Every structure is written in C-alpha cells, then in structure tokens.
Amino acid sequence: MAYASSITALYQWMKRTGRKTKARVACFITMSESFPDDARQGIKDLFGCPVISRYSNQECGLISQQCKLGTEYHINTASFYVEILDLEKDISVEDGKLGRIVVTDLYNKAMPMIRYDTGDLGVMSHECECGIHGKVLKRVEDRRVDFITATNGDLLSPITIINAMWEYSDLLQWQFIQHAPQEFEMKINCTSDTYHREKEMLKVLKSYVGKDAEIKVTYVNETPLLASGKRKSVLNSMLSL
Structure with a gap:
C-alpha cells in the first residue's frame, strides 16, 4: 500500500532502467491520489498482480475501494452515506455527472x-x-483545489494532464502549475540541460489548456515533496493560496 505517485515513480524507474523482478506481490493498493492508466497497466504487467485504488480521507477513513473486476469503487455503505452534489449548489446530480463528493458518517460516536x-x-x-x-463511485477525481482551468474557462482534472504527459516518460520528473488564468509553468527534471522534446510537449499541453496559454519551462534538479509526503504532478497555485 502506498501513495499512487510513489508506485508511479517505481514503475517509471523500472521501465527506464529495464529492471525486471521475481518478487511475489499479491496486490498493489494505491491511495490518496489518482493513478494514471498507463502506470496501472505497467505495474500489472511487471508484477503480474492486480492494482486496486482506495478512496479515503483522514476525517472519515476508508470510504470506498475499487472492484477487483472493474474500475468502479464500491462504497462502504455500512459506515457512510455518500452523495454527489452539484459543483456550485447543494443539490444532487444525476448519475454520470461530475460533482462534489459529500459524506455522512453513520458510525462516528465522537463527532x-x-x-x-x-x-x-x-x-x-x-x-x-x-x-x-x-x-x-464510477470515478474519483483529485481534490477540487488541484483542478486547473483552461483559458476558455473549462475545468480540467489533473489526470488529463498526467495522462498526456505519459508520452514523455523519458523525463525524470515534472510538475505543471497554474499561476494565473493564462499563466502556467512546467517544471521538468531531465538528464540534460535542455529537453529535446520541449516544443512538442508545449504544443500538446496547449491543446488542453488553450493555444493562447503562456507556459514557462523551468529546469529543476527535483520537484518538491509536500509536507504530507505526496509529490503533486499538477498544482493550481491560484486555489492553493
């Protein structure tokens, strides 16, 4: 069991170095972050075991766990009543529509x-x-403060950028940050002073956040860890302030 970003880093390292393993692992369980589809399949192929994600938080505990046969999350209905509410109003939304995850704890005697x-x-x-x-839960997205906004006002999930960046798995690390409605920064850690696919990468990113977006590229030795131990790939500094 580990953060999704930690298991992703393990997969990227094994892929980059060509490492194989004979380790017997019954199952990988990811938590706290979205897990990219490519990394999920890669771990399955390398270790020959299932990968299951859990949705939990410190306030409530384990709320749901991914089904072994599919991608949906079975809700712990014995302990929680879970609703999906509108992004702006406290009303339920129909199945299949993105909304806020709201939880009523049925078994909390203290609070x-x-x-x-x-x-x-x-x-x-x-x-x-x-x-x-x-x-x-058909899908569990990242926290709302981690979502970024395209220049046309559309809300973009971090997993959209994460999946797009799998094309550039030769990068050691990267972090995409939104500083203003049209201002973004891509921090990259690579094996050389400049990244030979930088222009191509920026073109792909602009196809998501907007062709009129300004994206600054910053070369770093390492992308920083948060106090929680997580390493966020996508940040919205406008909402995190």
Missing part, C-alpha cells in the same frame, strides 16, 4: 459528520462490472 464536503470530486453510478447492485 457526527453530516453532509461533509470532502473537497474531492467524483462521478456516481449504480452499475458495476461485477454485477453487485447499489451505488458505486
């Missing part, structure tokens, strides 16, 4: 939490590939 806004975004569904009926 009842009723309709607690977790700060995370997700999508609800009532169908899972395993056939079990009931509410499931």
Whole structure:
C-alpha cells in the first residue's frame, strides 16, 4: 500500500532502467491520489498482480475501494452515506455527472459528520462490472483545489494532464502549475540541460489548456515533496493560496 505517485515513480524507474523482478506481490493498493492508466497497466504487467485504488480521507477513513473486476469503487455503505452534489449548489446530480463528493458518517460516536464536503470530486453510478447492485463511485477525481482551468474557462482534472504527459516518460520528473488564468509553468527534471522534446510537449499541453496559454519551462534538479509526503504532478497555485 502506498501513495499512487510513489508506485508511479517505481514503475517509471523500472521501465527506464529495464529492471525486471521475481518478487511475489499479491496486490498493489494505491491511495490518496489518482493513478494514471498507463502506470496501472505497467505495474500489472511487471508484477503480474492486480492494482486496486482506495478512496479515503483522514476525517472519515476508508470510504470506498475499487472492484477487483472493474474500475468502479464500491462504497462502504455500512459506515457512510455518500452523495454527489452539484459543483456550485447543494443539490444532487444525476448519475454520470461530475460533482462534489459529500459524506455522512453513520458510525462516528465522537463527532457526527453530516453532509461533509470532502473537497474531492467524483462521478456516481449504480452499475458495476461485477454485477453487485447499489451505488458505486464510477470515478474519483483529485481534490477540487488541484483542478486547473483552461483559458476558455473549462475545468480540467489533473489526470488529463498526467495522462498526456505519459508520452514523455523519458523525463525524470515534472510538475505543471497554474499561476494565473493564462499563466502556467512546467517544471521538468531531465538528464540534460535542455529537453529535446520541449516544443512538442508545449504544443500538446496547449491543446488542453488553450493555444493562447503562456507556459514557462523551468529546469529543476527535483520537484518538491509536500509536507504530507505526496509529490503533486499538477498544482493550481491560484486555489492553493
């Protein structure tokens, strides 16, 4: 069990160095962050075991866990009542629509939490590939403060940028930051003084955040860890202030 970014770093290192392993691992469990699809499949191929993500927080504990047969998250309905509310209003949204994950804790004797806004975004569904009926989280996105805004005002999930950057897995590390509505910064750590695919990378990024976006490239020796131990790939400094 580890942060998704830590397991992603392990996969990238093994891929870059060509390392193989005979380690017997029953299962990888990721938590706290979105896990890119390419890294998930890569870990499955390298270790020959399933990769399951959990959705939890410090306030409530384990809220849901990904199904072994699919990608949906089965909700711990014995302990929590989970709702998806509109991004701006306290009303429920229909299945399949992105909204705020709001939790009511059914088993907290010390401090009842009723309709607690977790700060995370997700999508609800009532169908899972395993056939079990009931509410499931079809997707769990990152915290709302980690979302960035394209120059046209569209809200972009960090996983959109993360998946796009898998094309540039030869980078040792990278971090994409939004400083203003049209101002972005890409911090990269690579094996040379300049990155030979920089122009191509910027063109791809602008296809998501806007062709009129200004993206500054900064070369660093290492992208910083947060106090929590996480290493965020996408940050919105406008919302984090």
